[in-house]
Amino acid sequence: MDCCAPSNNTEAIKTECPSCGEKGKNVQLITLKSLLKSSAIEIIEPENSYVFCSNPACSIVYFSGNYSQTFVENDIKVQVYQKNQSTDVPVCYCFDWTRERLLQSVGSDPKPAEQIKSHVQAGRCGCEVNNPQGACCLGNVNVFLRGLKEV
């Protein structure tokens, strides 16, 4: 096999999770390479596209666009916010804001969302290699904090 040959995979790339049917979000290969355990990295197919399933009720974290592969939380080095309700799970992976730490910071000044935002604006975040969803956590942080107020 020639690993340098351009991919001519013309199969339709699916973004609906093969397990729950919810539409997932495409993630970059670097996210999988950073966050999968080595046993899972050893079987990824770099010519494939990979999609993140954010449905908390579904155990699939990543699946390939042609449905040949799926990965669950156990294949990943870190706990996955969307799949794991523990208080020690990060909501913001880059700056290590766990649910617990966010809970404890309620009423603090500056607010955690403001602290995170200022780091993001300063270009300090690395969501694509830290956060399993491969994208910025701020939406999740805001939803989580809003949820706290409603309790």
Ligand SMILES: [Zn+2]
């Ligand atoms: Zn799913």
